[in-house]
Amino acid sequence: MTPSTRSGPAPAAARPDRPAGPARAVSDLAATASSEWVKLRSVRSTWWGAALALGLSATVAPLTAVATVGNMQQDRIPSADVPASEMAVYAAVWAVQFAVIALALPVMTSEYSSRSVHPALQAVPARVRLLAAKTVALMSFVFACGLVTGTAGTLTAHLVMLHPLIEGYGTLDPAGAAADVVRLSAYLALVAALTLGAGTALRSAAAALAAVSALLFALPAVLVLLGGRTGVYVAERLPLSAGVSFVDSAFVMGRSEAALTPGAGGMVLLCWAAAALAAGALVLTRRDA
Amino acid sequence: MITLQGLSKRYGDTVAVDSLDLEVRPGRVTGFLGPNGAGKSTTMRMILGLDRPTSGRALVDGRPYRELDRPLHHVGAVLDARAVHPGRSARSHLVALARTHRIPDRRVDEVLDTVGLAGAARRRAGAFSLGMGQRLGIAAALLGDPRLLVLDEPVNGLDPDGVRWVRDLMRSMADEGRTVFVSSHLMSEMQLTADHLVVIGRGRLITDAPLAEVLDNSAWSAVRVRAPHPEDLVTALEAEGAGVERPGAGELVVTGVPIERVGELAHRAGVALHELSPREASLEQAYRELTSDSVQYAAPTGGRR
Ligand SMILES: Nc1ncnc2c1ncn2[C@@H]1O[C@H](COP(=O)(O)OP(=O)(O)OP(=O)(O)O)[C@@H](O)[C@H]1O
Ligand SMILES: [Mg+2]
Numbered sequence: 001m002t003p004s005t006r007s008g009p010a011p012a013a014a015r016p017d018r019p020a021g022p023a024r025a026v027s028d029l030a031a032t033a034s035s036e037w038v039k040l041r042s043v044r045s046t047w048w049g050a051a052l053a054l055g056l057s058a059t060v061a062p063l064t065a066v067a068t069v070g071n072m073q074q075d076r077i078p079s080a081d082v083p084a085s086e087m088a089v090y091a092a093v094w095a096v097q098f099a100v101i102a103l104a105l106p107v108m109t110s111e112y113s114s115r116s117v118h119p120a121l122q123a124v125p126a127r128v129r130l131l132a133a134k135t136v137a138l139m140s141f142v143f144a145c146g147l148v149t150g151t152a153g154t155l156t157a158h159l160v161m162l163h164p165l166i167e168g169y170g171t172l173d174p175a176g177a178a179a180d181v182v183r184l185s186a187y188l189a190l191v192a193a194l195t196l197g198a199g200t201a202l203r204s205a206a207a208a209l210a211a212v213s214a215l216l217f218a219l220p221a222v223l224v225l226l227g228g229r230t231g232v233y234v235a236e237r238l239p240l241s242a243g244v245s246f247v248d249s250a251f252v253m254g255r256s257e258a259a260l261t262p263g264a265g266g267m268v269l270l271c272w273a274a275a276a277l278a279a280g281a282l283v284l285t286r287r288d289a
Numbered sequence: 290m291i292t293l294q295g296l297s298k299r300y301g302d303t304v305a306v307d308s309l310d311l312e313v314r315p316g317r318v319t320g321f322l323g324p325n326g327a328g329k330s331t332t333m334r335m336i337l338g339l340d341r342p343t344s345g346r347a348l349v350d351g352r353p354y355r356e357l358d359r360p361l362h363h364v365g366a367v368l369d370a371r372a373v374h375p376g377r378s379a380r381s382h383l384v385a386l387a388r389t390h391r392i393p394d395r396r397v398d399e400v401l402d403t404v405g406l407a408g409a410a411r412r413r414a415g416a417f418s419l420g421m422g423q424r425l426g427i428a429a430a431l432l433g434d435p436r437l438l439v440l441d442e443p444v445n446g447l448d449p450d451g452v453r454w455v456r457d458l459m460r461s462m463a464d465e466g467r468t469v470f471v472s473s474h475l476m477s478e479m480q481l482t483a484d485h486l487v488v489i490g491r492g493r494l495i496t497d498a499p500l501a502e503v504l505d506n507s508a509w510s511a512v513r514v515r516a517p518h519p520e521d522l523v524t525a526l527e528a529e530g531a532g533v534e535r536p537g538a539g540e541l542v543v544t545g546v547p548i549e550r551v552g553e554l555a556h557r558a559g560v561a562l563h564e565l566s567p568r569e570a571s572l573e574q575a576y577r578e579l580t581s582d583s584v585q586y587a588a589p590t591g592g593r594r
Contacts, residue, residue, distance in 0.1 A: 122366055123360065
């Protein structure tokens with residue numbers, strides 16, 4: 001074997017480095033987010049999750065409307081207006097959010113289980129950027145899903161409440177409905193971010209699912225069971241209650257004395273999502289891939 | 290060019306890579322050899338910034354991988370053929386990688402064509418055979434037209450055509466002045482492809498030398514002589530300090546002197562020769578000699594009865 005002395009085309013010239021700075025960072029983030037969107041749309045779990053979200057919203061919202069009006073007719077709860085969009089909010093918190101968790105969970109954990117995290121990090125060695133891009137792509141998609149499923153839930157709830165048997169309670173105020181749908185979409189997007197953060201920090205879908213379920217559902221239930229003012233105080237500041245305060249509908253959980261204001265609830269939920277992502281970023285940058 | 294400076298990696302008590310100093314130069318194929326568990330894959334992961342060294346540095350074109358601007362234009366790498374989401378199509382996998390560097394989709398179709406996967410581009414990668422997965426990995430490595438290729442056992446699972454294709458690819462990349470760093474356990478294949486060899490054992494550097502030198506230094510490299518009356522030649526050779534074995538009557542195996550010198554000595558001693566031929570070591574033999582002390586996971590010899 002002779003060392004190569006043959007002449008050939010010159011090696012590909014590496015492109016000159018672009019100057020670092022905010023412009024480059026934004027451009028790189030945009031490119032990476034576009035890559036993450038390709039990843040998101042090219043696996044079935046995303047579309048199954050989205051279809052499930054739509055199906056759940058379009059069934060749970062009208063069923064809730066029927067049940068709520070039925071309870072009012074039988075005087076089990078005080079009669080009041082039943083805004084169709086709040087039925088969609090109810091569906092988002094108690095049903096659609098599970099589809100969103102299922103959709104968000106594999107965004108990072110599947111990279112580890114398939115080891116595609118290696119090529120991903122070879123292309124994007126700036127790991128925080130990778131996670132930021134995933135967050136942007138996932139939250140945008142889930143927000144859009146929220147708008148579609150929230151609208152579908154609102155319309156189906158409105159339609160059933162036109163039925164002669166339960167007519168007279170339902171209301172549909174376009175501005176209020178739009179605000180509700182936007183709020184529930186933001187709620188779902190933040191839950192997706194929280195799930196992504198947990199998946200990044202824990203790397204395994206099973207562990208992340210356990211952690212997210214515990215934080216969202218088990219922990220508040222336990223705290224409220226234990227009772228006491230501290231328990232309630234803390235429970236109101238966990239992601240679920242904070243989110244329910246944020247979406248601002250009495251139908252989801254009933255009004256609580258200790259509940260945060262919508263603005264504060266939104267901030268607290270945002271902080272939970274940011275904390276989960278920060279934990280994910282920390283693990284992602286510190287640990288070997 | 291890849292530069293390793295005192296590169297070390299520990300996992301708990303295991304020292305996977307032990308202060309490796311190395312330069313992998315452009316314009317040639319550098320084979321990276323070593324027994325199972327020697328630390329080859331770990332070294333490559335550190336080069337690619339996937340694992341953080343416990344100490345020391347791994348530099349690509351003078352910089353840590355994580356600091357490269359648009360790294361896919363610097364380095365193309367295949368560590369693991371199956372590192373693809375099983376539910377994603379081959380094309381989507383590549384498009385997602387390409388988007389990070391604003392590489393146009395046209396280039397994706399080009400590399401799919403290059404590796405012979407154009408027909409399977411829209412199939413789920415989970416249904417790919419090992420060899421197809423390897424081809425997809427190579428396609429990803431070629432996306433950015435990189436100056437440096439890092440391949441961990443790239444021919445593993447490839448059919449003979451594929452093996453040949455990878456060999457030609459590595460040769461042509463090196464001939465174009467690019468850097469090719471490839472690990473393999475297939476010595477015959479390495480002997481055909483590599484110009485330069487780096488051998489490690491238990492994380493430590495054993496050899497960093499041109500292939501030809503490694504083969505020449507093998508104890509197996511020798512000169513075979515047949516002569517009806519070799520006694521005077523044996524005396525002359527031993528006076529030169531050569532090793533002489535006599536496997537049969539009228540037969541010599543000479544080590545430690547070049548074949549030309551054996552011919553001259555025979556001429557001077559007036560010994561008639563019936564044969565004077567080089568016995569070339571295979572890389573397999575040379576490799577076994579080099580690593581015999583550092584094999585950690587060996588099957589018991591003698592085989593099962
Ligand atoms: N993530 C890890 N955690 C713990 N130990 C590891 C890890 N990765 C590698 N090792 C250990 O490091 C050593 C080197 O492994 P490595 O995979 O680099 O060897 P290799 O030369 O690639 O072997 P092979 O030829 O079998 O591919 C082994 O002892 C292995 O057990
Ligand atoms: Mg290996």
